[in-house]
Structures are given as structure tokens and as C-alpha cells.
Amino acid sequence: MKYFFLAYAIIAALVIGLLPMRGEKSPDTPLRLFPDMDDQDKLKSQKPSEFFADGAGGRHPVAGTHPLGFLPDGQTDLGGVPEYEFGGGAGYYETGGIEGYYSNGMPEELGLNDDNVDAFIRRGMEVYNVNCMPCHGESGDGLGVAASYGVPGIANLTLDNFKHPGYPDGRLYDVITNGKGNMGGYKHNLPLRDRWAIVAYVRALQLSRKAPLSEPSIQAAFEAQLKEEQGAQ
């Protein structure tokens, strides 16, 4: 046993002696047993790069793409409100609540009026179809493609308990922002305005669910679709 401890002490001293002390600076290339991702090819925005023919490290956006929150012409979306906003304030617009209580209605920061509300709801449809449809389905019934792969418990947004007035707009906005249960939030992915546009679109989905076919606008849309389908054949 005595020799074991002696051998142990000598080996330990050797190992510690051979390894340089952590934190010490050395001009030598370090010996790395597990390089992880310490060295990797990367581009820095204001630095040259030999990889690209033009020698620039910073790249322009790929043709046909544009940064989140901006339109292709570089303008922000839908009338004057800064689009590239993900959070910040503590008001109704940012949180969906007023003094701790969910409230109803579209916040005035959205600057909605008769001229732009149509485009706003269409924008809601666009972002809903990208972000929510896979789970909640095109009509909001909770039967999106994820459900067919077995994701359980996806809410049917057309049920009465998600409608006015029992389920306020601010609460819907809060679920989109922060998530709930198995659903993740979108506060890092969708700008404020887009989250409110989804609220408006989900309300439209809920209403259209109960609208009678005799309603003139629905009848017109139905006939237009029929015509389109017949034209395609």
C-alpha cells in the first residue's frame, strides 16, 4: 500500500509537471487533444477573405432574400411603424396587458385605419401560415401536419374558449409572444407588429368559421375559387 501511494504521488507530480499551468501564456502552438471548434473557417464582416472572388469577407444578402422585418426594397413594412422591434416596452402593445390584465383590441401603435387594415390581416395570414399552420392547421383547427405526425394536445383555435370576449386579444398575443405549455414563444422570431397581425388573422379565422355561405363576400370568394379551379382543368 505504501508503494501504491508513492507511485501515485510520483505519477501525479509528473502529470502536473508536464502539463503547463492553465492560464499561463506561451508563444507555442498548444497541444489540443480535443480541438472542439477552437479553430474554424469563418468570415468577419469588415475583413478581407480569400475565399470569395471579390476578396471581401462581408457579403451582400443572397438575391431574392431580405432581412427579417424589411421589405425587398429595404423599406419597413406597412406604414411608418418601426418594423424591426421585438420587445422593450411595458405597454399593451408590447405585453398584451394593461396593469397586469389582458386587454382587448388592436394597439394604437399599429396605426391601423381603413386603408391599411386589409393588408395588415393579409400579413397576418402570411406569418400565420409560415409559423403556426404546421401545428394549428390552415383553418386553425389544430390539425396541422405536426398533428398527423403525432404531436399531442395542439389547441383548436376555432373553439369558443379561444374567442372573444373570454379569451382577450392580449392573451392571444401573450401566447404567441411567450408560448404556453408545449408551445414555444415567438418573441425572438417575430417582430411585434407581425405578432399582432397574427392575432388579427386568428380572429378572422374564428369568424369565418361561423360565417354563413350566403354572406356576399364569402359567396364571391367561393365563386372566384371555383372559376380558378375550372380554369386550371
Ligand code: HEC
Ligand atoms: C410546434 C407546434 C406549434 C406551433 C408551431 C404553434 N403552436 Fe400554438 N400550441 C401548440 C400546442 C401543443 C398548444 C397547447 C399548449 C398547452 O396548452 O400546453 C398550443 C396552444 C396555443 C394556443 C392556446 C393557448 C391557451 O391559452 O391554451 C394558442 C392561442 C396558440 N397555440 C396560438 C399559436 C399561434 C398564433 C402560433 C403561431 C405564431 C402557434 N400557436 C404556433 C403547438 C404549436
